[in-house]
Amino acid sequence: MREGAHPGRIAAYPAQVPSLEAVLAPPRLSGDTPGTPGRTSPQTNTREPIIQEHEQPTDGLGEAAEPEATRRDADGTESTRANRGWWDRNADDYQVEHGTFLGDDRFVWGPEGLDEVEAELLGPPEELKGKDVLEIGAGAAQCSRWLVSQGARPVALDLSHRQLQHALRIGGGVPLVEADAGALPFADGSFDLACSAYGALPFVADPVRVLREVRRVLRPGGRFVFSVTHPIRWAFPDEPGPEGLTVAASYFDRTPYVEQDEEGRAVYVEHHRTVGDRVRDVVAGGFRLLDLVEPEWPSWNTQEWGGWSPLRGNLIPGTAIFVCERD
Secondary structure (H helix, E strand, C coil): CCCCCCCCCEEECCCCCCCHHHHCCCCCCCCCCCCCCCCCCCCCCCCCCCCCCCCCCECCCCCECCCEEEECCCCHHHHHHHHHHHHHHHHHHHHHHHHHHHCCCCCECCCCCCEHHHHCCCCCHHHCCCCEEEEECCCCCHHHHHHHHCCCEEEEEECCHHHHHHHHHHCCCCCEEECCCCCCCCCCCCEEEEEEECCCHHHCCCHHHHHHHHHHHEEEEEEEEEEEECHHHHHCCCCCCHHHHCCCCCCCCCCCEEEECCCCCEEEEECCCCHHHHHHHHHHCCEEEEEEECCCCCCCCCCCECCECHHHHCCCCCEEEEEEEEC
């Protein structure tokens, strides 16, 4: 690890661009004390007891309030606020439910289980040593820990404070930054590589803004690899069984999926882009598209993960991975 890094803290930044050295030696957030429960070794399994109780919104009768699912417009401000809140509220359940599959130091690109060890989408593992890597939408920083094991120097960034608290709980010596992917708090040309496994891009109203920010912080020739829900899935119900195999909506309907509370405030937002949209976004962001990977469902993977399942995975793609290079 480079001198001055403080992996036992979460750095929170507004829209500013300090040096990478400043990010790796950040001040501690108020409330993040050296005695934060669960700051354990990298071997800790993510299914271990959660760090502390987290209050959930209720309907006034003690029952968790169920949001209404709809399709409507949602701008960048509303999307960011809603998704930060959703991930803070649901990070505990997410890590308990999916922690074993994700591992503590494994780089998985999506529910199919495609592993970077096999895919080498960031390049040959032997070439990762000494590389500065930015992980966007890092969650509990599982991918970043794998990068550390390869000799890389990752920084794990996420919008959700709660997700990064889980990264602290698991440990592993990864610098953590809490920030918006559309306003990366790093100087130009700070990184050799960037990656994002289902992080940020599915949830932002302006993906080109994120791509341009990633390009800015990459060095010339830097590679950015990101995975998202395969756009074709938006035409089908989000169900793992047979009911999820019948087209139920227009693939070309870009109206965001929104979950909202009783007062109409968004509590979760996901934005749809077609395959063509994603390619055009990559180009508009200043990248060349090197490859588009659509992982096939492997025979060993018998799990269901939301709308992902062996049944659907053997018939239609569920994940799209874009391999891009900075122009």
